[in-house]
Every structure is written in structure tokens, then in C-alpha cells.
Amino acid sequence: MQLSRRQIIAYIAVAVLVVAVGVRYLVLPRQAGPSDAQAVILAPVASPPAPAGETAASPTASQLPDVVVYVCGAVRSPGVVRLPHGARVTDALEVAGGPTAKAELAAVNLAAPVTDGQQIVVPERGAAVAAAPASGGTAGSSTSGGGLGATPAGGLININSASVEELDALDGVGPSTAQKIVDYRTTNGGFKTVDEIKNVPGIGDAKFAAMKDSITV
Numbered sequence: 001m002q003l004s005r006r007q008i009i010a011y012i013a014v015a016v017l018v019v020a021v022g023v024r025y026l027v028l029p030r031q032a033g034p035s036d037a038q039a040v041i042l043a044p045v046a047s048p049p050a051p052a053g054e055t056a057a058s059p060t061a062s063q064l065p066d067v068v069v070y071v072c073g074a075v076r077s078p079g080v081v082r083l084p085h086g087a088r089v090t091d092a093l094e095v096a097g098g099p100t101a102k103a104e105l106a107a108v109n110l111a112a113p114v115t116d117g118q119q120i121v122v123p124e125r126g127a128a129v130a131a132a133p134a135s136g137g138t139a140g141s142s143t144s145g146g147g148l149g150a151t152p153a154g155g156l157i158n159i160n161s162a163s164v165e166e167l168d169a170l171d172g173v174g175p176s177t178a179q180k181i182v183d184y185r186t187t188n189g190g191f192k193t194v195d196e197i198k199n200v201p202g203i204g205d206a207k208f209a210a211m212k213d214s215i216t217v
């Protein structure tokens with residue numbers, strides 16, 4: 001069958017169209033679609049700065065070091081005790097077994113906060129609190145813990161609570177030796193007996209013999 005010129009041109013046009021469509025979809029790369037979504041990375045949120053005039057939070061009481069104090073006098077278990085920072089005198093007495101039946105608690109500030117190295121003396125009821133003498137002599141001073149004088153009834157000097165000035169008044173004791181007595185009792189938790197004072201550098205048998213009738217613990 002012979003094709004007419006018009007039919008041949010039509011077939012050629014159709015063939016060219018088919019080839020063009022095939023090249024469009026099969027040969028040429030497809031148009032890039034929308035780009036893949038990018039991952040979103042969030043930066044860590046920084047703590048807001050403290051307002052002007054304010055400082056960083058202070059450490060809590062549990063983060064502060066413990067304090068060590070010496071409790072003596074009318075308590076059931078006198079000695080050196082360890083307490084958490086911020087403790088008060090009443091806490092120290094509780095750790096030391098509590099006050100005895102003869103304790104004069106009115107002479108002790110139970111609400112006072114304790115400090116490291118402090119000595120807390122609990123007196124017995126009826127014990128005399130030293131006062132300034134009418135003339136001459138050395139006035140009794142109060143201790144840091146209980147507010148008691150170091151000179152009990154009878155005029156004896158309590159070497160566990162006397163001040164440097166009071167110790168200096170003892171026979172054979174000068175300011176330097178008085179300070180050594182205070183340093184010794186602070187380091188060793190006080191004197192258990194009056195004889196123990198001979199362990200203080202500078203106090204031998206002769207000095208002890210001169211002062212032994214004037215001291216007590």
C-alpha cells in the first residue's frame with residue numbers, strides 16, 4: 001500500500017513527538033523536587049544571668065564543714081563532740097548525753113549558735129558565778145559557751161575555762177605559759193585532772209606544786 005505524501009508527513013510528526021516525549025521522561029533527569037528537610041539542632045538553653053546586685057546561691061548548711069566543740073560540766077557524757085554547721089548549744093548538750101539533774105540551764109544560752117573549737121560549760125545549781133571582787137584580785141570572765149566564770153566557789157581557778165588573764169594570776173605562770181595552757185586544752189579537749197597541766201610545756205613539778213592548791217577542773 002502506498003502512502004500519500006500527507007500521510008507520510010503525519011507519521012513523521014507523530015514519530016518525532018513520541019521521540020521527544022521519550023527523551024523528556026526517559027533520558028533527561030527529572031526536575032529536582034523539594035529539598036529534603038534539614039534537621040533542626042537546638043542549642044542548650046543557658047541559665048539566665050543573676051540580676052544585678054544578686055550573687056550566686058550560697059552553699060547549704062549540709063555542704064559546710066562540721067564544727068567540733070568541747071562540752072563539760074553538768075552533762076552526762078562530757079567531752080569533745082562533732083556537730084553539723086549551724087548547730088546550737090542545745091544540740092551540743094543533746095550529743096553530750098543531755099544535762100544532769102543538777103544542771104543550771106538558766107545560766108546557759110541554749111539558743112546560741114556554736115562555733116568550731118568552742119567550749120561549753122554547764123554549771124550545777126548553786127555553783128557560784130565569779131563576779132568582780134570589791135577590791136583587788138582578778139575578776140572572773142565568762143567562757144564562750146556557757147557564760148560562766150572560771151573561778152568557782154572557794155576561789156579555785158578552773159583551768160578548763162579560765163581566761164589567759166586568770167591563768168596568768170597563778171603562781172609561776174606568766175602570759176606565755178597561760179597561753180600554752182589555753183592552747184593545750186583546745187587541742188586536747190580540756191584537762192581531765194589537775195595533774196594533766198604538767199603536760200603543758202614550761203610547767204614542771206615545781207610550778208605545779210605552787211599552783212595545785214589554786215586550780216581545779
